[in-house]
Amino acid sequence: MMAKIVPKKHPMPAQPAEERVKNFDEVPYGYDEDTAIAEALRCLQCKNPRCIEGCPVGINIPAFILKIAEKDYQSAADILKDKNSLPAVCGRVCPQEEQCEQVCIVGIKNEPVAIGRLERFAADWEAANSNKEVEPVPLTGPKVAVVGSGPAGLTVAGELVRKGYRVTIFEAFHQPGGVLMYGIPEFRLPKAIVQREIDYLKKLGVEIQLNVVVGRTVTIEELMTEEGYEAVFVGSGAGLPYFLNIPGENLNGVYSANEFLTRTNLMRAYMFPKWETPIHVGKRVAVVGAGNVAMDAARTALRLGAEEVHIVYRRSEKEMPARIEEIEHAREEGINFNLLTNPIEVLGDEKGWVNGLKCVKMELGEPDQSGRRRPVPIAGSEFVFPVDVVVVAIGQGPNPLIPRTTSGLETSKWGNIIADPETGRTSIPGVYAGGDVVTGAATVIKAMGAGKVAAQAIDKYLTSKNEEAN
Amino acid sequence: MFKIIEKQELAPTLKLFRVEAPMIARRAQPGQFVILRVHEQGERIPLTIADFDREQGTITLVFQEVGHSTQLLGALAVGDSIPDLLGPLGEPTEHPEGKNVVCIGGGVGVAPVYPEAKALHEQGYNVTTIIGARTAELLFFEAEMAAVSNQAFVTTDDGSKGHKGFVTDVLQKLIDEGKKPDFVIAVGPIPMMRAVAELTRKYEIKTIVSLNSMMVDGTGMCGGCRVTVGGEVKFTCVDGPAFDAHELDFDEQVRRLEMYKEMEKKVGGEC
Ligand SMILES: Cc1cc2nc3c(=O)[nH]c(=O)nc-3n(C[C@H](O)[C@H](O)[C@H](O)COP(=O)(O)OP(=O)(O)OC[C@H]3O[C@@H](n4cnc5c(N)ncnc54)[C@H](O)[C@@H]3O)c2cc1C
Ligand SMILES: Cc1cc2nc3c(=O)[nH]c(=O)nc-3n(C[C@H](O)[C@H](O)[C@H](O)COP(=O)(O)OP(=O)(O)OC[C@H]3O[C@@H](n4cnc5c(N)ncnc54)[C@H](O)[C@@H]3O)c2cc1C
Ligand code: SF4
Ligand code: FES
Numbered sequence A: 001m002m003a004k005i006v007p008k009k010h011p012m013p014a015q016p017a018e019e020r021v022k023n024f025d026e027v028p029y030g031y032d033e034d035t036a037i038a039e040a041l042r043c044l045q046c047k048n049p050r051c052i053e054g055c056p057v058g059i060n061i062p063a064f065i066l067k068i069a070e071k072d073y074q075s076a077a078d079i080l081k082d083k084n085s086l087p088a089v090c091g092r093v094c095p096q097e098e099q100c101e102q103v104c105i106v107g108i109k110n111e112p113v114a115i116g117r118l119e120r121f122a123a124d125w126e127a128a129n130s131n132k133e134v135e136p137v138p139l140t141g142p143k144v145a146v147v148g149s150g151p152a153g154l155t156v157a158g159e160l161v162r163k164g165y166r167v168t169i170f171e172a173f174h175q176p177g178g179v180l181m182y183g184i185p186e187f188r189l190p191k192a193i194v195q196r197e198i199d200y201l202k203k204l205g206v207e208i209q210l211n212v213v214v215g216r217t218v219t220i221e222e223l224m225t226e227e228g229y230e231a232v233f234v235g236s237g238a239g240l241p242y243f244l245n246i247p248g249e250n251l252n253g254v255y256s257a258n259e260f261l262t263r264t265n266l267m268r269a270y271m272f273p274k275w276e277t278p279i280h281v282g283k284r285v286a287v288v289g290a291g292n293v294a295m296d297a298a299r300t301a302l303r304l305g306a307e308e309v310h311i312v313y314r315r316s317e318k319e320m321p322a323r324i325e326e327i328e329h330a331r332e333e334g335i336n337f338n339l340l341t342n343p344i345e346v347l348g349d350e351k352g353w354v355n356g357l358k359c360v361k362m363e364l365g366e367p368d369q370s371g372r373r374r375p376v377p378i379a380g381s382e383f384v385f386p387v388d389v390v391v392v393a394i395g396q397g398p399n400p401l402i403p404r405t406t407s408g409l410e411t412s413k414w415g416n417i418i419a420d421p422e423t424g425r426t427s428i429p430g431v432y433a434g435g436d437v438v439t440g441a442a443t444v445i446k447a448m449g450a451g452k453v454a455a456q457a458i459d460k461y462l463t464s465k466n467e468e469a470n
Numbered sequence B: 001m002f003k004i005i006e007k008q009e010l011a012p013t014l015k016l017f018r019v020e021a022p023m024i025a026r027r028a029q030p031g032q033f034v035i036l037r038v039h040e041q042g043e044r045i046p047l048t049i050a051d052f053d054r055e056q057g058t059i060t061l062v063f064q065e066v067g068h069s070t071q072l073l074g075a076l077a078v079g080d081s082i083p084d085l086l087g088p089l090g091e092p093t094e095h096p097e098g099k100n101v102v103c104i105g106g107g108v109g110v111a112p113v114y115p116e117a118k119a120l121h122e123q124g125y126n127v128t129t130i131i132g133a134r135t136a137e138l139l140f141f142e143a144e145m146a147a148v149s150n151q152a153f154v155t156t157d158d159g160s161k162g163h164k165g166f167v168t169d170v171l172q173k174l175i176d177e178g179k180k181p182d183f184v185i186a187v188g189p190i191p192m193m194r195a196v197a198e199l200t201r202k203y204e205i206k207t208i209v210s211l212n213s214m215m216v217d218g219t220g221m222c223g224g225c226r227v228t229v230g231g232e233v234k235f236t237c238v239d240g241p242a243f244d245a246h247e248l249d250f251d252e253q254v255r256r257l258e259m260y261k262e263m264e265k266k267v268g269g270e271c
Helices: A033-040 A061-069 A073-083 A087-093 A115-129 A151-162 A191-204 A220-225 A257-265 A292-303 A324-333 A401-405 A444-469 B022-027 B068-074 B107-122 B142-147 B167-176 B190-202 B250-257
Strands: A143-147 A166-170 A207-209 A229-234 A254-256 A284-288 A308-312 A336-338 A341-348 A354-367 A373-377 A383-385 A389-392 A431-433 B002-011 B014-020 B033-037 B045-048 B051-053 B058-064 B084-089 B100-106 B126-133 B151-156 B183-187 B206-210 B226-229 B232-235 B242-244
Touching: A033 A061, A033 A115, A061 A073, A061 A115, A073 A087, A073 A115, A087 A115, A087 A191, A087 A444, A143 A151, A143 A220, A151 A166, A151 A191, A151 A229, A151 A444, A191 A207, A220 A229, A229 A444, A254 A257, A257 A292, A257 A389, A284 A292, A292 A308, A292 A324, A292 A389, A308 A341, A354 A389, A431 A444, B014 B068, B022 B051, B022 B058, B022 B084, B045 B058, B045 B068, B045 B107, B051 B107, B058 B068, B058 B107, B100 B107, B100 B167, B100 B190, B107 B126, B107 B142, B107 B183, B107 B190, B107 B206, B126 B142, B126 B167, B142 B151, B151 B167, B167 B190, B183 B190, B190 B206, B190 B250, B226 B242, B226 B250
Parallel strands: A143 A166, A143 A229, A166 A207, A229 A431, A254 A389, A284 A308, A284 A389, A308 A336, B100 B126, B100 B183, B126 B151, B183 B206
Antiparallel strands: A341 A354, A354 A373, A354 A383, B002 B014, B014 B058, B033 B045, B033 B084, B051 B058, B206 B242, B226 B232
């Protein structure tokens, strides 16, 4: 097949910015068939494709793209599913520009092939058209417990149930999905898509027990010694919110991004009072940070009715960690970007409500350990943003509950569970871990990659353990 | 699903439920709490585990109907189920040195202080209890408290039962009589806990209070339940809910509990 030289990615049709700020509906509509085929034809079908290495789970990217070009969408979806059980999710939220698309050969001279958009297209096509029956495998294998139902936990569960293990996922919240449900907003990742994947796992025979906090309701040790689970996978994520540790941070109206997004997404505060969880949005909102979480919080605040939303970030545009697409979407929607600006104090009124965020201007100095130029304050540049809500989105750490309640489980000095990257093995035999709780806040696909690796290792461990026993 | 197997009306807006929750009952410790949702669109509401029975696999909840969610909960009957119930959450209460303890419960705070008194009594502590309410009608667990106390006192603001006045009056009297306790556990409305803390501070009596901060997850994930204790920020749900009363920033707590007052009025209304 001859690739046409089309220098740019086919644009993604999307809800107009002035409309979408008034609703929580998904922003990009997705490619239609013609556009998907045209985009698929931009792929050079390289003999030594570099994109596959750019994908943390090694999807055979040229192969699925070729199937789209050939209009064989079911095969395209099958190729994706071979390596990635959540293609509809990853096609939407992967930071493609720093993974598969970063190394795409077409991208050297022109824009890379829109791999993520094509992935979304194939996955959505399958969801809409496929009537493939789920064929559950007979579950006769050993019992495996999975802690947490984020992408890492869902992946482990999916891989193991297909091999006949009896898998139970324990989830603290009343709804499974992890960050996909409580963190990433509906307008970026419709919850129905995540639910579909969860329902699929249930059909395969995965049991999900909600409202169980491992470490409190039941410990890992009890799961293994009393409940008969022969292996445990810990995928409890990075749920510990970091704060700025500046004066005024406990004033009314200061939220962690986790709280702001959980109230909105999981508890649907955007439908208050029909849904009963309230959220205080205010008129002028400052969001501190510039990662995906910050963009999500800022765009959420706008949709909840804030008149003015400011991103406040201490480094420059170049260092902003969010996906490019999200930054662009935020800009289109009218979010203000205040770069090289660092908050130093939250100011409040006499009743204890936020009424300002005091900041200082920064300039970039020498590179620090991360290789990024260190921001340093400019003396005398303090000024105040008049805001009534501040959302702190400067990162999350690993959830400490499980390390705290599991003796013998080794952690790093930052509290991450130490696990072998090749197998997910921890310091306790039979206990595996992966995803954000091991790496710190990372990406969906990396958490899934870790889940995959751990599932293989668990399978191997249990097979040899039970052979020895026989 | 968690089935309600017993319901009692302790006072007009005060209900007691015994709920089937074997996993929670098995691990529950005094001082811990649960988070529940009454229905699909409901809030997550925290309630103290007022009692537990490991053998029967049940926990007891006592709650005051203050707003929409607790009213919905109160409308459930025996045989109904609570769809979501998560726990036991929080750290079990740690006790200071000494064997002489005064346990004080004000209003619905009697519910969380009861399991503390019970456990301490079982461990051989010399337990004095003081329970207080606005009026006799709102008193509950009198017999239960008396059963786990070496000495039990009741106060009402209006004098309709027991001592007329506040729980702190009784505590002051005990101290004046030379029965200064080694430590005090007080649970109730913030003004009450604060008054107790001010009194015991004068006499350098270690005092533990339990907070009902605003919560979402209850697992240390949202940071919404932050409190300042001894100048340090803590999360009520994972570091508490019990804290040293003399180190606590009460003003901040009062303020943070006001946060959704206006908005809550809209729930369950016409809209
Ligand atoms: C707002 C936001 C936006 C993001 N945007 C993107 C994006 O665009 N692209 C991208 O690739 N990544 C994004 N990420 C990061 C990505 O979501 C995470 O890297 C990924 O979800 C990690 O997966 P995980 O399975 O390790 O953990 P999580 O998704 O965090 O799931 C952990 C689950 O474990 C549960 N749990 C925790 N402790 C316990 C316990 N003790 N017992 C039982 N259950 C427990 C939690 O409730 C949760 O459901 C974003 C993250 C956030 C917060
Ligand atoms: C650890 C803990 C243990 C608790 N134990 C008990 C208990 O044993 N019995 C009991 O009756 N109550 C207890 N509470 C308080 C109880 O959670 C609230 O009364 C309840 O959530 C109010 O919900 P509502 O929707 O009925 O009232 P709303 O209409 O939501 O509000 C009524 C009032 O309560 C305040 N409020 C709302 N949500 C909370 C909340 N999560 N925490 C505190 N105040 C809130 C509001 O600001 C408002 O002033 C506890 C709270 C915590 C954090
Ligand atoms: S899963 Fe992510 S990295 Fe892999 S091909 Fe899809 S978009 Fe690219
Ligand atoms: S309730 Fe969310 S951190 Fe305590």
